[in-house]
Amino acid sequence: MIQKTLEQRLLLEQLKQTAEGIAKTFAPFCEVVLHDLLDPSHAVLAIHNNLSGREVGDPATELGLARIQDADVEQVIANYPNSFPDGRQVKSTSIGIKDSEGRYIAALCMNIDLSVFQGFQGMLNQFVDIQMTAPAKETFDPMGADAIRDRINQFAARLATTPRALKAEDRRTLVKELKAAGLLELRRAMEIVAAHLGVSRASVYGYAK
Structure with a gap:
């Protein structure tokens, strides 16, 4: 030594x-x-x-x-x-x-x-497995929801932040962009935007004015 x-x-x-x-x-x-x-x-x-x-x-x-x-x-x-x-x-x-x-x-x-994690992964894979041969096909997500979320994510990424961390002024600009793109015309659009931003629907309506 x-x-x-x-x-x-x-x-x-x-x-x-x-x-x-x-x-x-x-x-x-x-x-x-x-x-x-x-x-x-x-x-x-x-x-x-x-x-x-x-x-x-x-x-x-x-x-x-x-x-x-x-x-x-x-x-x-x-x-x-x-x-x-x-x-x-x-x-x-x-x-x-x-x-x-x-x-x-x-x-x-x-x-x-x-x-240990491989064991967890195996259980999770089994849990989330979807039988593609199932006869019924349905969705609980309204058409266009992914497009709205993607647009919000892209907007937040441009500002190097996350959707829920956007400032009020940034949220206002975002909602105006969504409105100009016609995305607020989609079914339940205000609800989807509010949930993704972590704000109330009333706030989203206010940003859209």
């Missing part, structure tokens, strides 16, 4: 707090591991939400060793495929931490267990 400078020790101590905070936020699905790259034989300095079965004091991974050997290795490697020893699929992100001399001294790694 290399003798650590005061700066390096302080960085590692702060990273311990960062690792703990991230782990608490994303528990229990995300394992967070802090690696001390100045002590590769016992690199695992802290591990939270332990999903991989590793322990504090375990050696550095291949990526950790690569960073030790080459400071030019990419500092942030995000969302790469990985797996736990039992075969569960993992999405991993590794953030290399350098000291003031540009040397890698640590790595903060997050490993998300995808098996």
Whole structure:
């Protein structure tokens, strides 16, 4: 193990707090591991939400060793495929931490267990599955509703905001544009606009005057 400078020790101590905070936020699905790259034989300095079965004091991974050997290795490697020893699929992100001399001294790694989410995804896919062979065809959305919503979304995007965050003056301009385009003539148009903007129908009528 290399003798650590005061700066390096302080960085590692702060990273311990960062690792703990991230782990608490994303528990229990995300394992967070802090690696001390100045002590590769016992690199695992802290591990939270332990999903991989590793322990504090375990050696550095291949990526950790690569960073030790080459400071030019990419500092942030995000969302790469990985797996736990039992075969569960993992999405991993590794953030290399350098000291003031540009040397890698640590790595903060997050490993998300995808098996849980894949299970959720399977249930959701089954839940939202629509039988296209069903004999009846109906819709609860009035004709043209999508066109109104799309026009509102486009207007909000031009202002780098969302429909519900539009200011009153912007909403007034928007409603006038919808009126000029003939979209307010569609069935239940005022109700659709009001719902998408998060305002009352009376407000929309007022903007249209």
